[in-house]
Structure formats: C-alpha cells, structure tokens
Amino acid sequence: MNIQRFDVGARLSEMAVHNGTIYLAGQVPDDATQDIRGQTQQVLGMVDKLLARAGSDKTKILMAQIFLADLADFDGMNAAWDAWIPAGNTPPRATVQAKLGKPDWRIEIVVTAAA
Numbered sequence: 001m002n003i004q005r006f007d008v009g010a011r012l013s014e015m016a017v018h019n020g021t022i023y024l025a026g027q028v029p030d031d032a033t034q035d036i037r038g039q040t041q042q043v044l045g046m047v048d049k050l051l052a053r054a055g056s057d058k059t060k061i062l063m064a065q066i067f068l069a070d071l072a073d074f075d076g077m078n079a080a081w082d083a084w085i086p087a088g089n090t091p092p093r094a095t096v097q098a099k100l101g102k103p104d105w106r107i108e109i110v111v112t113a114a115a
Contacts, residue, residue: 001018002018003016003017003018004016004017004018006050006053006054012025013025014050015050015053015054017054017115020114020115021062021112021113021114021115022050022051022054022056022111022112022113022114022115023112024047024050024051024110024111024112024113025110026067026108026109026110027043027046027047027050027108027109027110027111028043028100028101028102028105028107028108029042029043029105029106029107030042032102032104032105032106033104035076035106036068036073036076036077036080036106036107037076037077037079037080039105039106039107040076040077040080040081040107041080041084043107043108043109044058044080044081044084044109047109047111051111051113054113054115055115056113056114056115058084058085058086058089058113059086059089060113060114060115061085061089061091061111061112061113062091062092062112062113062114063091063092063093063111063112064091064092064093064094064109064110064111064112065093065094065096065109065110065111066081066093066094066095066096066107066108066109067095067096067097067098067100067107067108067109067110068095068096068097068098068106068107069097069098069099069100069105069106069107070097070106071097073106073107074095077095077107
C-alpha cells in the first residue's frame with residue numbers, strides 16, 4: 001500500500017494521495033482580514049495549487065465539504081465558488097456552519113479529488 005503525503009507536519013499533512021484519490025486537509029485563508037469572498041478565493045487558490053502538485057485539478061473534485069463560521073456568508077461564498085468551478089464539473093458538496101479554529105477565519109474547505 002503506497003501512500004504519498006505532502007507537506008508533512010507534526011500534526012497533519014496538507015495532502016495525501018492513495019490509490020488514485022487525493023485527500024486535502026482543511027484549507028483556511030492566509031489573510032483572514034478579507035471578507036468572505038476574498039477568503040473563499042484564497043482558499044480555492046490553495047486547493048488549485050495542491051491539486052496541481054498531485055497532477056490533478058478542480059474538474060476532478062469528487063467531493064467538497066465547506067465549513068462557514070456564519071451561514072450569513074453563504075451567498076458571498078457561493079459567488080466566489082460559482083466563479084471558480086467550471087460548468088459541468090460541479091462536485092457533490094456539503095456546506096455547514098461550524099466554529100472554526102481561529103476567530104477571524106470565515107471559511108474552511110476540505111476536498112477529495114481523483115488523481
């Protein structure tokens with residue numbers, strides 16, 4: 001069984017690839033001073049970069065899980081998401097409200113994709 005891990009830390013890896021499936025850790029914004037659209041765009045950019053490192057892209061996302069600190073941000077997050085995801089490649093997705101790890105984070109996204 002071959003598991004490839006990327007950016008391995010003491011607590012987590014940013015990404016793991018096993019048997020043709022890519023698993024991303026929860027991606028959060030670097031600049032939490034931005035509004036929900038800005039934070040969402042940052043996180044989606046991180047997803048793009050990680051998937052590219054594994055030889056994949058957003059058209060191969062199998063599932064996305066989105067965690068919002070406040071559901072009032074749902075429409076703003078969706079505006080950024082809709083501009084990012086290619087038509088015809090919208091993956092299954094769940095969006096829930098959750099208390100996130102830092103008070104300034106408005107969003108966290110977890111993605112599973114095909115290699």
